[in-house]
Structure formats: C-alpha cells, structure tokens
Amino acid sequence: MFLNPIITADAQAVPIMDAASRLRVGKHQCSVGALSKVLAAALGLDEAHCRLIGKAAVLHDVGKLYVSALVNDKCGPHDLNEILAMHQHPIFGHAHLCAFKQTPMLKLAAVIALQHHEKFDGTGYPFGLSGDTIAPESRIVSICDVYDALREDRLYRTKIGHNAAMQVITCGDDRTKPSMFDPAVLNAMAKNHEQIRAVFDSHHPDVEAT
Ligand SMILES: [Fe+2]
Numbered sequence: 495m496f497l498n499p500i501i502t503a504d505a506q507a508v509p510i511m512d513a514a515s516r517l518r519v520g521k522h523q524c525s526v527g528a529l530s531k532v533l534a535a536a537l538g539l540d541e542a543h544c545r546l547i548g549k550a551a552v553l554h555d556v557g558k559l560y561v562s563a564l565v566n567d568k569c570g571p572h573d574l575n576e577i578l579a580m581h582q583h584p585i586f587g588h589a590h591l592c593a594f595k596q597t598p599m600l601k602l603a604a605v606i607a608l609q610h611h612e613k614f615d616g617t618g619y620p621f622g623l624s625g626d627t628i629a630p631e632s633r634i635v636s637i638c639d640v641y642d643a644l645r646e647d648r649l650y651r652t653k654i655g656h657n658a659a660m661q662v663i664t665c666g667d668d669r670t671k672p673s674m675f676d677p678a679v680l681n682a683m684a685k686n687h688e689q690i691r692a693v694f695d696s697h698h699p700d701v702e703a704t
C-alpha cells in the first residue's frame with residue numbers, strides 16, 4: 495500500500511489518502527492544507543485548531559474519487575451532465591469520510607469536504623448555503639482552494655501568478671467575485687498575502703516564483 499507521509503500521524507486516514515494519491519492531486523491537497531492552516535492562524539484561531547484545519551483541509555477533494563476520471567481529466571468545457579457529476583464530489587467526499595471512525599480531524603474533514611464549494615453569497619454548491627450557515631473552517635479552505643487552483647495549470651486554463659491571483663480574489667473576474675468569500679477571511683488573506691505566497695511557493699517548487 496502506498497503511504498503518503500502527510501498522513502502517517504493519523505493511521506485512520508491512510509486508506510483515504512492511499513486512494514486519494516491515485517488522483518494525482520497530492521500537491522494541491524497538501525498546499526490547500528498548509529494555506530488553510532496559515533490563514534486560520536492569521537484569523538487568530540488557536541494553534542491546535544489551526545493544526546486540525548490544516549490536516550482536515552488536505553482531504554477536501556477526496557470525493558473526486560467517485561467522479562469518473564473521464565470527467566475529472568477532461569480537457570475543455572464540461573457538458574451539463576458532467577458538471578452535475580462534478581458538483582456531487584462534496585457529497586461523495588462527505589459520505590466517504592463519515593464512513594470512518596469519527597476522530598475530531600475526520601469529523602471536521604467531512605464538513606470541509608461537503609462545504610468547500612459553498613460561497614458566502616449563496617452562489618456555491620451543493621446546497622447554495624450562505625454566510626454563517628457555512629462552517630468557518632470551510633470558509634477558510636474555500637478561499638485557499640480558489641487561490642491554489644488559480645496558481646496551478648489546469649487542463650482547461652493556464653496558471654496565473656501570485657499578484658494576479660490576489661487581484662482575482664479581491665476584485666473578481668468573469669468566474670470569481672469577492673462576495674463569494676467571507677469578508678473577514680478575505681481581509682485576512684489580503685493582509686497576509688506575502689505569507690500565502692511563501693506557503694504556496696514551498697509546496698510548488700516547480701512553479702516559478704512570482
Ligand atoms: Fe473540490
């Protein structure tokens with residue numbers, strides 16, 4: 495069995511990450527975990543809580559295991575059925591994580607998996623939750639997930655640099671609006687963006703520093 499060094503501290507998570515490793519998204523997962531931990535600290539959360547968020551955030555996309563690779567890896571726009579399938583991954587991830595004995599980390603990971611695509615303004619999925627109905631930890635992971643995704647090459651678009659990614663997050667573009675993020679979390683990210691950049695760079699040595 496492949497053992498990801500990230501999760502050896504939590505034996506129960508091993509089979510989960512063993513499966514997740516097959517997604518070839520380990521770098522994104524680990525980066526989002528580290529970014530979320532740093533952002534949680536910037537928001538003043540206590541150290542133990544920040545550590546828990548960092549670990550739980552690593553598992554945010556585990557539900558993609560249940561979405562066909564043909565959809566996950568498709569180059570180009572998805573049709574409606576493929577979009578509907580993709581939008582199920584938070585529900586699959588939540589169900590997957592709930593199947594394990596619930597440690598505090600896995601309990602939080604299940605919530606984050608379910609809510610990391612919900613948006614503060616109610617425009618997210620799978621339930622269109624808004625504001626405080628989204629767990630604070632999920633609001634932190636959500637913005638880190640967007641930042642990390644913008645900075646990585648994806649099959650359907652090219653990566654952008656740190657300043658451009660911060661510009662998209664704070665000012666918006668055709669897909670992203672600042673109203674999608676918790677204002678306090680957005681503010682903390684903007685204030686601590688140099689730290690965010692450093693954490694991203696340390697997890698993506700292959701991406702040219704910007
Ligand atoms: Fe996701």
Ligand SMILES: [Fe+2]
Nearest residue numbers: 522554555639
């Ligand atoms: Fe993600």
